[in-house]
Amino acid sequence: MLEHSVAPVLYQELTAVNGKKIAVATLNSEKSLNALSLPMVESLLPQMLQWKADPQVALVVLQGAGDKAFCAGGDIRDLYQAMKDQPGTYQPYVEDFFTKEYRLDYLIHTFDKPVLVWGNGIVMGGGLGLMAGASHRVVTASSRIAMPEMAIGLYPDVGASWFLNRMPAGCGLFLGLTGASINAADARFIGLADVFICHEQKAELLDKLLTVNWGNTVALNHQKLSDVLRAQEEGCRTQMPLSQIRLHQDAISRLPGQADLAGVMAAIDAMQGEDKWLLKAKDSLRYGSPITAHVVYRLLQLGQSLILADSFRLELGLSVQCAKLGEFQEGVRALLIDKDLQPKWQYPDVSTVPQAVIDELFRSPWSAGQHPLQDLGKLEN
Numbered sequence: 469m470l471e472h473s474v475a476p477v478l479y480q481e482l483t484a485v486n487g488k489k490i491a492v493a494t495l496n497s498e499k500s501l502n503a504l505s506l507p508m509v510e511s512l513l514p515q516m517l518q519w520k521a522d523p524q525v526a527l528v529v530l531q532g533a534g535d536k537a538f539c540a541g542g543d544i545r546d547l548y549q550a551m552k553d554q555p556g557t558y559q560p561y562v563e564d565f566f567t568k569e570y571r572l573d574y575l576i577h578t579f580d581k582p583v584l585v586w587g588n589g590i591v592m593g594g595g596l597g598l599m600a601g602a603s604h605r606v607v608t609a610s611s612r613i614a615m616p617e618m619a620i621g622l623y624p625d626v627g628a629s630w631f632l633n634r635m636p637a638g639c640g641l642f643l644g645l646t647g648a649s650i651n652a653a654d655a656r657f658i659g660l661a662d663v664f665i666c667h668e669q670k671a672e673l674l675d676k677l678l679t680v681n682w683g684n685t686v687a688l689n690h691q692k693l694s695d696v697l698r699a700q701e702e703g704c705r706t707q708m709p710l711s712q713i714r715l716h717q718d719a720i721s722r723l724p725g726q727a728d729l730a731g732v733m734a735a736i737d738a739m740q741g742e743d744k745w746l747l748k749a750k751d752s753l754r755y756g757s758p759i760t761a762h763v764v765y766r767l768l769q770l771g772q773s774l775i776l777a778d779s780f781r782l783e784l785g786l787s788v789q790c791a792k793l794g795e796f797q798e799g800v801r802a803l804l805i806d807k808d809l810q811p812k813w814q815y816p817d818v819s820t821v822p823q824a825v826i827d828e829l830f831r832s833p834w835s836a837g838q839h840p841l842q843d844l845g846k847l848e849n
Contacts, residue, residue: 476507478533479515481525482674488526488682490674491519495532501540502532504594508543509568516575526682526689527582529674530598535610535667538587539595542569544620544800551797558833562791563784566625567840569594570780573626574844577601577776580686582693587611587655588667597626600660604693607652608667609707613660616647618756621799621811622790623763629771630779635659638723639713641732644764646749647756653711663697666704673700712745729765729818757811758818759795762826770830777845784841785832793829 478494493512495502519525532538542565550561576583576598585602591613599605599613607613615624615632624632624644632640635658642648643658655661665673673696680692713720719739726732736753739746753761763786771779790796795814802811815821832839 498534501537537590541593621795
Protein backbone atom coordinates (compact mmCIF):
# COMPACT_ATOMS: atom_id res chain seq x y z
CA MET A 469 0.00 0.00 0.00
CA LEU A 470 1.51 3.31 -1.13
CA GLU A 471 0.77 6.32 1.05
CA HIS A 472 3.40 8.93 0.14
CA SER A 473 1.55 12.09 -0.85
CA VAL A 474 3.73 12.93 -3.86
CA ALA A 475 3.35 9.54 -5.52
CA PRO A 476 1.81 9.99 -9.01
CA VAL A 477 -0.62 7.12 -8.37
CA LEU A 478 -1.79 5.74 -5.00
CA TYR A 479 -2.43 2.01 -4.73
CA GLN A 480 -4.57 0.07 -2.32
CA GLU A 481 -5.68 -3.55 -2.10
CA LEU A 482 -8.96 -4.06 -0.24
CA THR A 483 -9.82 -7.54 1.02
CA ALA A 484 -13.31 -8.87 0.36
CA VAL A 485 -15.21 -11.28 2.63
CA ASN A 486 -13.77 -14.41 1.04
CA GLY A 487 -10.18 -13.15 0.87
CA LYS A 488 -10.21 -12.01 -2.74
CA LYS A 489 -8.85 -8.52 -3.36
CA ILE A 490 -10.19 -5.38 -4.96
CA ALA A 491 -7.25 -3.37 -6.30
CA VAL A 492 -7.69 0.42 -6.30
CA ALA A 493 -5.53 2.89 -8.23
CA THR A 494 -6.00 6.63 -7.59
CA LEU A 495 -4.56 9.21 -9.98
CA ASN A 496 -2.91 11.53 -7.47
CA SER A 497 -2.63 15.03 -8.88
CA GLU A 498 -5.73 16.83 -7.66
CA LYS A 499 -4.23 20.27 -8.38
CA SER A 500 -3.87 19.47 -12.10
CA LEU A 501 -7.29 17.73 -12.16
CA ASN A 502 -5.34 14.45 -12.30
CA ALA A 503 -3.90 15.21 -15.73
CA LEU A 504 -2.20 12.08 -17.01
CA SER A 505 1.57 12.50 -16.74
CA LEU A 506 4.35 10.20 -17.92
CA PRO A 507 5.19 9.21 -14.31
CA MET A 508 1.53 8.20 -13.84
CA VAL A 509 1.62 6.03 -16.93
CA GLU A 510 4.99 4.51 -16.00
CA SER A 511 3.59 3.67 -12.56
CA LEU A 512 0.23 2.29 -13.71
CA LEU A 513 1.41 0.06 -16.55
CA PRO A 514 3.51 -2.41 -14.50
CA GLN A 515 1.03 -2.32 -11.60
CA MET A 516 -1.88 -3.22 -13.87
CA LEU A 517 0.15 -6.08 -15.34
CA GLN A 518 0.94 -7.32 -11.83
CA TRP A 519 -2.73 -7.22 -10.85
CA LYS A 520 -3.68 -9.01 -14.03
CA ALA A 521 -1.36 -11.87 -13.13
CA ASP A 522 -2.33 -12.03 -9.44
CA PRO A 523 -5.01 -14.72 -8.90
CA GLN A 524 -6.08 -13.05 -5.65
CA VAL A 525 -7.11 -9.82 -7.40
CA ALA A 526 -10.72 -10.10 -8.59
CA LEU A 527 -11.15 -6.63 -10.07
CA VAL A 528 -9.45 -3.25 -10.48
CA VAL A 529 -10.91 0.18 -9.68
CA LEU A 530 -9.48 3.33 -11.28
CA GLN A 531 -10.38 6.71 -9.79
CA GLY A 532 -9.07 10.26 -9.50
CA ALA A 533 -8.09 12.15 -6.36
CA GLY A 534 -10.62 14.72 -5.18
CA ASP A 535 -14.14 15.39 -6.41
CA LYS A 536 -13.52 17.55 -9.49
CA ALA A 537 -12.06 15.16 -12.06
CA PHE A 538 -11.20 11.60 -12.88
CA CYS A 539 -8.58 12.83 -15.34
CA ALA A 540 -8.64 16.10 -17.29
CA GLY A 541 -6.48 14.82 -20.15
CA GLY A 542 -2.80 14.32 -20.83
CA ASP A 543 -0.26 16.51 -19.07
CA ILE A 544 0.94 18.19 -22.25
CA ARG A 545 3.17 20.91 -20.81
CA ASP A 546 6.24 18.66 -20.99
CA LEU A 547 5.26 17.72 -24.54
CA TYR A 548 5.05 21.41 -25.37
CA GLN A 549 8.50 22.06 -23.93
CA ALA A 550 10.00 19.24 -25.99
CA MET A 551 8.41 20.60 -29.17
CA LYS A 552 9.47 24.15 -28.36
CA ASP A 553 13.10 23.18 -27.66
CA GLN A 554 13.48 21.41 -31.02
CA PRO A 555 10.75 22.64 -33.39
CA GLY A 556 10.13 20.80 -36.62
CA THR A 557 12.09 17.70 -35.62
CA TYR A 558 11.43 14.20 -34.35
CA GLN A 559 10.91 14.24 -30.57
CA PRO A 560 12.00 11.13 -28.60
CA TYR A 561 10.10 12.32 -25.51
CA VAL A 562 6.88 12.63 -27.53
CA GLU A 563 7.27 9.12 -28.90
CA ASP A 564 8.03 7.76 -25.43
CA PHE A 565 5.01 9.45 -23.82
CA PHE A 566 2.46 8.36 -26.41
CA THR A 567 3.91 4.84 -26.77
CA LYS A 568 3.54 4.16 -23.06
CA GLU A 569 0.15 5.88 -22.82
CA TYR A 570 -1.27 3.83 -25.69
CA ARG A 571 0.15 0.60 -24.22
CA LEU A 572 -1.70 1.34 -20.99
CA ASP A 573 -4.92 2.17 -22.84
CA TYR A 574 -4.66 -1.03 -24.86
CA LEU A 575 -4.04 -3.07 -21.70
CA ILE A 576 -7.25 -1.71 -20.17
CA HIS A 577 -9.21 -2.52 -23.35
CA THR A 578 -7.93 -6.11 -23.29
CA PHE A 579 -7.79 -6.68 -19.50
CA ASP A 580 -9.61 -9.93 -18.79
CA LYS A 581 -10.61 -9.08 -15.21
CA PRO A 582 -13.26 -6.43 -14.54
CA VAL A 583 -11.98 -2.84 -14.57
CA LEU A 584 -14.25 -0.26 -12.97
CA VAL A 585 -13.54 3.39 -13.83
CA TRP A 586 -15.21 6.03 -11.65
CA GLY A 587 -15.69 8.76 -14.27
CA ASN A 588 -16.73 11.58 -11.96
CA GLY A 589 -16.21 15.22 -12.92
CA ILE A 590 -13.94 16.07 -15.82
CA VAL A 591 -12.91 13.22 -18.11
CA MET A 592 -11.06 14.48 -21.16
CA GLY A 593 -8.50 13.31 -23.70
CA GLY A 594 -6.06 10.98 -21.95
CA GLY A 595 -8.59 10.42 -19.17
CA LEU A 596 -11.10 9.16 -21.71
CA GLY A 597 -8.36 6.87 -23.04
CA LEU A 598 -8.24 5.20 -19.62
CA MET A 599 -12.01 5.09 -19.29
CA ALA A 600 -13.11 4.04 -22.79
CA GLY A 601 -11.63 0.55 -22.64
CA ALA A 602 -12.77 -0.33 -19.11
CA SER A 603 -15.34 -3.07 -18.71
CA HIS A 604 -17.47 -1.07 -16.25
CA ARG A 605 -17.60 2.71 -16.70
CA VAL A 606 -19.46 4.77 -14.13
CA VAL A 607 -20.60 8.35 -14.74
CA THR A 608 -22.08 10.79 -12.23
CA ALA A 609 -24.14 13.98 -12.28
CA SER A 610 -20.96 16.05 -12.62
CA SER A 611 -19.34 14.01 -15.39
CA ARG A 612 -18.08 16.20 -18.25
CA ILE A 613 -16.52 14.16 -21.03
CA ALA A 614 -14.79 15.54 -24.13
CA MET A 615 -12.09 15.05 -26.74
CA PRO A 616 -11.18 18.74 -27.26
CA GLU A 617 -7.95 18.21 -29.23
CA MET A 618 -9.16 20.31 -32.18
CA ALA A 619 -8.42 23.34 -29.99
CA ILE A 620 -4.74 22.41 -29.56
CA GLY A 621 -3.93 21.26 -33.08
CA LEU A 622 -3.65 17.59 -32.17
CA TYR A 623 -6.59 15.20 -32.79
CA PRO A 624 -8.73 12.77 -30.73
CA ASP A 625 -6.28 9.95 -29.98
CA VAL A 626 -6.02 7.34 -27.15
CA GLY A 627 -7.99 4.86 -29.27
CA ALA A 628 -10.59 7.36 -30.52
CA SER A 629 -10.17 6.04 -34.07
CA TRP A 630 -11.69 2.88 -32.58
CA PHE A 631 -14.33 4.11 -30.14
CA LEU A 632 -15.60 7.17 -32.07
CA ASN A 633 -16.45 4.80 -34.92
CA ARG A 634 -18.61 2.68 -32.62
CA MET A 635 -21.02 5.43 -31.63
CA PRO A 636 -24.48 6.08 -33.13
CA ALA A 637 -24.38 7.51 -36.66
CA GLY A 638 -22.49 10.79 -36.92
CA CYS A 639 -21.75 11.17 -33.20
CA GLY A 640 -18.07 10.31 -33.46
CA LEU A 641 -17.61 12.74 -36.34
CA PHE A 642 -19.49 15.52 -34.56
CA LEU A 643 -17.68 15.10 -31.23
CA GLY A 644 -14.28 14.69 -32.89
CA LEU A 645 -14.64 17.89 -34.89
CA THR A 646 -16.29 20.07 -32.25
CA GLY A 647 -14.73 18.72 -29.05
CA ALA A 648 -18.18 19.19 -27.52
CA SER A 649 -18.47 18.38 -23.83
CA ILE A 650 -21.02 15.69 -23.03
CA ASN A 651 -22.78 14.70 -19.82
CA ALA A 652 -23.57 11.37 -18.18
CA ALA A 653 -26.73 10.76 -20.23
CA ASP A 654 -24.86 11.51 -23.45
CA ALA A 655 -22.08 9.13 -22.46
CA ARG A 656 -24.61 6.36 -21.86
CA PHE A 657 -26.32 7.09 -25.18
CA ILE A 658 -23.13 6.93 -27.28
CA GLY A 659 -21.64 3.93 -25.49
CA LEU A 660 -18.86 5.61 -23.48
CA ALA A 661 -20.43 4.76 -20.12
CA ASP A 662 -22.36 1.86 -18.66
CA VAL A 663 -23.86 2.99 -15.36
CA PHE A 664 -25.03 6.24 -13.71
CA ILE A 665 -24.41 6.42 -9.94
CA CYS A 666 -24.48 9.34 -7.49
CA HIS A 667 -20.91 10.39 -6.67
CA GLU A 668 -21.68 10.61 -2.96
CA GLN A 669 -22.47 6.88 -3.00
CA LYS A 670 -18.96 5.81 -4.04
CA ALA A 671 -17.84 4.80 -0.53
CA GLU A 672 -21.08 2.85 -0.03
CA LEU A 673 -20.53 1.09 -3.35
CA LEU A 674 -16.97 0.08 -2.46
CA ASP A 675 -18.24 -1.30 0.85
CA LYS A 676 -20.80 -3.39 -1.01
CA LEU A 677 -18.13 -4.73 -3.35
CA LEU A 678 -16.26 -6.06 -0.31
CA THR A 679 -19.29 -8.18 0.62
CA VAL A 680 -19.36 -9.95 -2.75
CA ASN A 681 -18.19 -13.55 -2.93
CA TRP A 682 -15.69 -13.06 -5.78
CA GLY A 683 -14.51 -16.24 -7.45
CA ASN A 684 -11.89 -17.48 -9.90
CA THR A 685 -14.16 -17.34 -12.95
CA VAL A 686 -13.60 -14.03 -14.73
CA ALA A 687 -16.95 -14.03 -16.55
CA LEU A 688 -18.84 -14.55 -13.28
CA ASN A 689 -16.89 -11.75 -11.60
CA HIS A 690 -17.90 -9.45 -14.45
CA GLN A 691 -21.55 -10.40 -13.91
CA LYS A 692 -21.33 -9.93 -10.14
CA LEU A 693 -19.90 -6.44 -10.58
CA SER A 694 -22.58 -5.56 -13.13
CA ASP A 695 -25.31 -6.71 -10.73
CA VAL A 696 -23.99 -4.57 -7.86
CA LEU A 697 -23.67 -1.50 -10.10
CA ARG A 698 -27.15 -1.90 -11.54
CA ALA A 699 -28.65 -2.22 -8.08
CA GLN A 700 -26.80 0.92 -6.95
CA GLU A 701 -28.00 2.81 -10.03
CA GLU A 702 -31.69 2.27 -9.17
CA GLY A 703 -31.81 5.00 -6.54
CA CYS A 704 -29.90 7.53 -8.65
CA ARG A 705 -31.80 7.65 -11.93
CA THR A 706 -33.80 10.75 -11.05
CA GLN A 707 -30.53 12.71 -10.91
CA MET A 708 -29.54 11.79 -14.46
CA PRO A 709 -29.24 14.93 -16.61
CA LEU A 710 -31.01 15.23 -19.96
CA SER A 711 -29.00 14.15 -22.98
CA GLN A 712 -27.80 17.01 -25.15
CA ILE A 713 -26.89 14.82 -28.10
CA ARG A 714 -30.37 13.26 -28.34
CA LEU A 715 -31.86 16.72 -29.01
CA HIS A 716 -29.76 17.01 -32.17
CA GLN A 717 -29.35 13.36 -33.14
CA ASP A 718 -31.38 13.62 -36.35
CA ALA A 719 -29.06 16.29 -37.75
CA ILE A 720 -25.93 14.59 -36.36
CA SER A 721 -26.88 11.25 -37.95
CA ARG A 722 -26.89 12.88 -41.39
CA LEU A 723 -23.30 14.17 -41.14
CA PRO A 724 -21.62 11.02 -42.56
CA GLY A 725 -23.73 11.44 -45.70
CA GLN A 726 -21.98 14.67 -46.65
CA ALA A 727 -19.68 14.46 -49.68
CA ASP A 728 -16.55 15.80 -47.99
CA LEU A 729 -15.13 17.49 -44.91
CA ALA A 730 -16.22 20.97 -46.00
CA GLY A 731 -19.77 19.63 -46.36
CA VAL A 732 -19.67 18.11 -42.87
CA MET A 733 -18.47 21.37 -41.33
CA ALA A 734 -21.09 23.38 -43.19
CA ALA A 735 -23.78 20.96 -42.03
CA ILE A 736 -22.69 21.34 -38.39
CA ASP A 737 -22.70 25.12 -38.75
CA ALA A 738 -26.20 24.97 -40.21
CA MET A 739 -27.65 22.80 -37.43
CA GLN A 740 -30.81 24.32 -35.95
CA GLY A 741 -31.02 25.26 -32.28
CA GLU A 742 -30.12 28.07 -29.93
CA ASP A 743 -29.16 25.97 -26.92
CA LYS A 744 -25.81 26.86 -25.33
CA TRP A 745 -24.37 23.38 -25.91
CA LEU A 746 -24.82 23.51 -29.69
CA LEU A 747 -23.66 27.13 -29.97
CA LYS A 748 -20.51 26.31 -28.00
CA ALA A 749 -19.84 23.30 -30.22
CA LYS A 750 -20.09 25.51 -33.32
CA ASP A 751 -17.71 28.07 -31.78
CA SER A 752 -15.20 25.32 -30.98
CA LEU A 753 -15.40 24.05 -34.55
CA ARG A 754 -14.56 27.54 -35.85
CA TYR A 755 -11.72 27.97 -33.34
CA GLY A 756 -10.05 24.62 -34.07
CA SER A 757 -7.18 23.79 -36.37
CA PRO A 758 -8.11 23.21 -40.04
CA ILE A 759 -5.33 20.60 -40.21
CA THR A 760 -6.83 18.75 -37.25
CA ALA A 761 -10.25 18.78 -38.92
CA HIS A 762 -8.75 16.94 -41.90
CA VAL A 763 -6.98 14.49 -39.60
CA VAL A 764 -10.21 13.69 -37.73
CA TYR A 765 -12.12 13.18 -40.95
CA ARG A 766 -9.55 10.81 -42.47
CA LEU A 767 -8.84 9.03 -39.19
CA LEU A 768 -12.46 8.04 -38.74
CA GLN A 769 -12.61 6.75 -42.30
CA LEU A 770 -9.47 4.64 -41.83
CA GLY A 771 -10.51 3.49 -38.38
CA GLN A 772 -13.64 1.77 -39.66
CA SER A 773 -11.62 -1.18 -40.94
CA LEU A 774 -8.91 -1.42 -38.28
CA ILE A 775 -8.59 -3.83 -35.36
CA LEU A 776 -7.90 -2.20 -32.00
CA ALA A 777 -4.13 -2.75 -32.03
CA ASP A 778 -3.82 -1.25 -35.52
CA SER A 779 -5.82 1.78 -34.36
CA PHE A 780 -3.23 2.49 -31.66
CA ARG A 781 -0.37 1.90 -34.10
CA LEU A 782 -1.88 4.36 -36.58
CA GLU A 783 -2.43 6.95 -33.86
CA LEU A 784 1.12 6.70 -32.51
CA GLY A 785 2.60 7.53 -35.90
CA LEU A 786 0.11 10.35 -36.29
CA SER A 787 0.90 11.80 -32.84
CA VAL A 788 4.65 11.78 -33.49
CA GLN A 789 4.13 13.49 -36.87
CA CYS A 790 1.78 16.09 -35.34
CA ALA A 791 4.45 17.02 -32.79
CA LYS A 792 6.92 17.52 -35.61
CA LEU A 793 4.58 19.64 -37.76
CA GLY A 794 4.21 22.57 -35.33
CA GLU A 795 0.41 22.96 -35.31
CA PHE A 796 0.20 21.06 -32.01
CA GLN A 797 2.82 23.29 -30.40
CA GLU A 798 1.02 26.45 -31.50
CA GLY A 799 -2.33 25.19 -30.27
CA VAL A 800 -0.95 24.42 -26.80
CA ARG A 801 0.75 27.82 -26.68
CA ALA A 802 -2.43 29.72 -27.48
CA LEU A 803 -4.73 27.76 -25.16
CA LEU A 804 -2.57 26.75 -22.20
CA ILE A 805 0.73 28.64 -22.15
CA ASP A 806 0.15 32.24 -23.24
CA LYS A 807 -3.65 31.78 -23.02
CA ASP A 808 -4.26 34.46 -25.64
CA LEU A 809 -6.73 32.21 -27.50
CA GLN A 810 -5.27 33.48 -30.77
CA PRO A 811 -3.67 30.44 -32.40
CA LYS A 812 -1.79 31.17 -35.61
CA TRP A 813 -2.87 28.07 -37.52
CA GLN A 814 -0.83 27.25 -40.61
CA TYR A 815 -3.90 27.45 -42.87
CA PRO A 816 -6.98 29.69 -42.56
CA ASP A 817 -9.60 27.05 -43.35
CA VAL A 818 -10.01 23.44 -44.45
CA SER A 819 -10.19 24.31 -48.14
CA THR A 820 -6.62 25.69 -48.13
CA VAL A 821 -4.93 22.72 -46.44
CA PRO A 822 -2.82 20.86 -49.04
CA GLN A 823 -3.48 17.15 -49.39
CA ALA A 824 0.27 16.53 -49.14
CA VAL A 825 0.34 17.91 -45.59
CA ILE A 826 -2.28 15.41 -44.43
CA ASP A 827 -0.63 12.58 -46.37
CA GLU A 828 2.66 13.28 -44.58
CA LEU A 829 0.98 13.21 -41.17
CA PHE A 830 -0.43 9.76 -41.92
CA ARG A 831 2.93 8.43 -43.15
CA SER A 832 4.51 6.14 -40.56
CA PRO A 833 7.79 7.58 -39.18
CA TRP A 834 9.20 4.07 -38.77
CA SER A 835 10.49 1.55 -41.28
CA ALA A 836 8.97 -1.92 -41.49
CA GLY A 837 9.39 -3.91 -38.28
CA GLN A 838 10.50 -0.89 -36.25
CA HIS A 839 7.14 0.37 -34.96
CA PRO A 840 7.26 0.86 -31.15
CA LEU A 841 3.87 -0.87 -30.84
CA GLN A 842 4.51 -3.65 -33.34
CA ASP A 843 4.02 -6.31 -30.65
CA LEU A 844 0.63 -4.94 -29.60
CA GLY A 845 -2.25 -7.36 -29.98
CA LYS A 846 -0.32 -10.34 -31.35
CA LEU A 847 -2.97 -12.56 -29.83
CA GLU A 848 -5.86 -10.33 -30.92
CA ASN A 849 -8.18 -11.90 -33.46
